[in-house]
Amino acid sequence: EKDGALERRFQPIIVDQPSQEDTIRILYGLKSKFEEFHNVEYKPEAIEKAVTLSERYITERNLPDKAIDVIDEAGSLVKLRAYQLPPDLRDIEEKIKEIEEKKEEAASEQDYEKAARLRDEELRLRAKLESLKAKWKQEMAANRPKVTEEDVAEVVARWTGIPVKRIHENDMEKLLHIEEELHKRVIGQDDAIKAVARAIRRSRVGLKGRHRPIGVFLFLGPTGVGKTETAKALAEYLFGSEEALVRFDMSEYMEKHTVSRLVGAPPGYVGYEEGGQLTEKVRRRPYSVLLFDEIEKAHPDVFNIFLQIFDDGRLTDAMGRTVDFANTIIIMTSNLGARLIAHGSQMGFEKKFGMIDYEQMKKNVLDQVKKSFSPEFLNRLDEVIVYRPLEKEDVVKILELQLEQVNRSLHEWNVKVRLHKSFVDWIIDREYKPEYGARSLKRALQHHVEDLLAEELLKGTLADVELVEIRVKEDKPYIKPVKKKEKLEAIFNQ
Incomplete structure (x- = not known):
């Protein structure tokens, strides 16, 4: 304080956030008031879950404030769900509305006898409704609806955008099956998936700093081999949705002044109150996968910020707010490997499939x-992972995965498509380019399969067909219809 005389007349008292155990005791003290207000009953497990889930998922607020709001909203949610009128009472209310309309119609037509009869019927139904309502309220008061762990998880899910299933799921069980889930989407990268899974499990068991991010990885290798797909798969499996993937193109941060875009502009500059692009996204969604593409293009000052995040798991933005990165997975990609592989191809060391010496390329x-x-x-990275170039069997599996997406899109047309072996061999020989990876296959499928299907669907020629097969004849793909009565076989007809 500038006024020293005023300052010494006050004694500062630092009020720290209470522990989870203290917060549970605070909630038990407030429990009766919330039960009386919402006319519900809180299970002990719901109280404890409100504290653990709010502390874990709502990082920008403090205990006990956030836990109190969670049990308050959970009580309100259960009350709204439970205190809806039973169907028989709603039927009586509908009948009363109908009688009111008929009564007004009779009065306007000057049929007063009919209006009087309808009025008596209305009064009788209203008396019956009030009696039944009173009885129903007594029953509800005697048997209050209970607020459970599931209700608390639903409230936290609404606040954070993380699906209830993921919030309620056993974390340890989920971590044991990371490889299995990633293999469904990332093909031919066993070493990379194992390395990622090991590092995440180490972190979750607490074998490294408590405040560090869950994992910090550098992915290297040619384009189109699964680096970004790994990040998407991790976001969906661990955090419930691909929307949990936050992507930054580091070619936009090549200049010294662009550092302020990550943490926010300094006071007095334009955009000061908007916050930083990195800090704001993590503050609003603390459980996320951060993907930094082409990390080698970033300015050295950007790396200084990263060092702090990797070590302490926190970063202070321009407005003085500390953002917690402890629940993020940080993935950086680099195309350094792609340049070396391209050079190897020019020197004759690379074939269409299979490196002669992957270990040498990795070194x-x-x-x-x-x-x-x-x-x-x-030294601050958990793993530096070099992705392998794809083998032919990997390319075939990737084609199968991409075809599944096409079939999902065709669902409303009630048509399925499969690829004949002749087409699979033809499209790989003709279209697959190692330097572009799986992305070249996606473009080829759009051109040779989706365009053909779109044309035939619009013409209406596939209206009575359930399954079509893409074949090749005279170096040109064509559609062969398969009638509904024919048995569906595997997607790839060998």
């Missing part, structure tokens, strides 16, 4: 990484 890539990044940056 070359890692040597390049050590030259491009500082030791203090590399």
